[in-house]
Amino acid sequence: MEVVTEQKIALIEDDPVVRHTTQQWLDLAGFDVQSFETAETALGSIKDNSFCAIVSDVRLPGQSGLDLMQQVKAVNPSIPIVLITGHGDVDMAVKALQKGAFDFIEKPFEPERLSDTISQAIAHYQSSKHWKSRQHYLKNLQGMEQTLIGQSAVMKELREQIHKVANIDTHVIIYGDTGCGKEVVAQCLHQYSLRSKHAFVPVNCGAIPETLFESELFGHEIGAFTGAAKKRVGKLEFADKGTLFFDEIESMPAAMQVKVLRVIQENTVERVGSNQSHHVNLRIISAAKSPLLNHPEFRQDLFYRLNVAQLYLPPLKEREEDALLLFDHFTQQANSNTRRASRADQDALLSYHWPGNVRELRNVAMRFALDDSVTVGEILSSQPTTPNPTKQQGVSLAIQMQSFEKKVLHECLNRHHGCISDVMQELDLPRRTLNQKMLKYALSRSDYID
Ligand SMILES: Nc1ncnc2c1ncn2[C@@H]1O[C@H](COP(=O)(O)OP(=O)(O)OP(=O)(O)O)[C@@H](O)[C@H]1O
Ligand SMILES: [Mg+2]
Known part of the structure; x- marks a missing residue:
């Protein structure tokens, strides 16, 4: 779908x-204007x-x-039309708004x-075009994109890598x-591999108590230890011919690392309490x-065995175009009467x-979809992870710059009581840039006029 980027x-x-x-x-204000004498x-x-x-x-x-508005709307209903009416022509203005004018x-x-x-x-028009384009993308998801959503260059590249590595x-x-x-990436690797007909077995190394680790991975025979009332097949055997996914592998206890290394070398597993090997x-x-090499407690020999191929998933903040897309996707999942983000x-x-990252975004989208009265800003400010503004540690440079820029604009608008030309002069900004920044930070001139 075509997205208008120029301010024509x-x-x-x-x-x-x-x-x-x-x-x-x-x-002068930075628009690309074509003027006409008549509607015709x-x-x-x-x-x-x-x-x-x-x-x-x-x-x-x-x-x-x-x-003119009626005819344009018949061809392109979403294009915004601003009408200029005679002074005091209230009836006309009301009629214009009723017929779909953006403003008068x-x-x-x-x-x-x-x-x-x-x-x-223009901002309204572009945002609605982008929304339609995201809807179009989400309705036509194909193959791996259905599971691993994202239109950013890094996500496209990642999906290609996954296909190759799988x-x-x-x-x-x-x-x-x-x-x-x-x-999600691990599941895609499995789904698009020759092993897809067999099991995908996740093991969260950070969540299993150390004492239960061995039996969880290797299984046990009846009576192998106190409480082992039943025979149990471990995750390693369960994943035979399929894919074993070690989540948070850096948390794997040292004793387990040695045992897993042996399994990789010998391709055999022995259940706890048994001498019999299973291939x-x-x-x-x-x-x-x-x-992993930054973790001194992680064995290098195991690392080199596991580290045949690597994939890297960038944080959500580094693929911003995916944030809006994923947000639309999750709000639709939560509620089919899609509530649209303003x-x-x-x-x-x-x-x-x-x-x-994406987990947090999904939770925000769910709350947004299920409660019509709450804005994203309100949800985010109630997030426990929202950084304290006095404690900037851990906040990216870009975010700190934006918050500084907003503060400077706000103070300058305040000083000049919303007089745009004075703000342009003081900050040495062209009008178009100033307009765009005010829109970006939701600063409205009317809030500063006395
Ligand atoms: N690109 C994506 N498309 C669709 N859903 C996604 C995408 N990335 C993440 N998710 C969803 O976000 C949530 C978190 O993803 P996942 O559990 O894979 O993250 P993780 O990196 O394994 O997290 P952790 O480090 O906490 O284990 C899941 O609900 C997952 O389905
Ligand atoms: Mg995980």
Whole structure:
């Protein structure tokens, strides 16, 4: 789906002086403006061109701005239209909004009010185009994308790597922070390998008490130890011909590391309390949060056995385009009456640093989908992991820069009581950049006017 990235707008105004000055102002504000004298001359171009907003006077010779709006909406219902009405023409303004105008502006108007409104209209339009494009992507998921969702370049590359590695029957280590999707990657490796008809057996090394580890992995015979009332097949045997997934392998007790190494070397397993060996054919996929060689207690010989191929999952913060996509996916999973994230919700999603990665995002999306009255910002500020603003440790440089930028803009807008040209001058910012930043940080000029 085409996504409009340029700020291309059509301006329709019959008065040559007003048209010329408005065009000049909007050009200066950074918009790419094409102006027209009448609705009739504008219509052909609007249908052929990818404008992302239309600004039209209501009273025009020939067809009116309202007629123009109706015709444009018939072809492209989502394009935002800002109408300029005569002073005090309240009836007309109400009618325009009812018929689907994005907003109306009364003559005479402050040029800043017009450019602010156009910026909002464009942001709204683009956000709705992006939403449609994400919906299209989610409805047409194919193959591995159905399980491992993501449109970012790193996720596309990762899926290709998984396809390649899945077919080479070697052991693999997956690195990535908590909640990044390491287990999803391990499942994909299994699903797309020749072992897929056999079991995928996850073992969370961080969650098994040390005393139970051996019996969990190797199984036991009746009476092998106190409490062993029944014979039990261990995970290693269970994973025979399939895939064994060691999650948090860095937490595997030292004594177990020696035993697992022996299993890899000899391809045999002995249940606790038995002398009989069972042959096993295993593929071991391990997951760790940080390089295993940085863990002095992790045996190097085991590491070199397991480390035949490696895959790396970047944190969610490094693949921001996936955050909105995954958010839409999880809200739809939680509630089919999809609640759509507003612009403010999206900004909150994009400026958060996601210490819990995709798992945390999924939980936020679930809460959002199930409670119509709560915003993403409110959910995030109640997250236990939200960093304390006075304690910036662990917050990425980009996030700290953004929060600083927002603070500077807020203070400057406050000092100049919302006068945009003074803020532009003090901060030496072009209007377009300032508009974009104000939108990004949800700063509204009206909040600063006395
Ligand atoms: N790319 C993705 N597409 C769809 N769902 C995902 C994706 N990545 C993660 N998830 C979902 O996010 C949650 C956490 O993923 P997973 O359990 O694989 O993370 P992990 O890296 O193994 O976490 P941990 O380090 O805590 O073990 C799961 O519900 C998983 O289904
Ligand atoms: Mg995991």
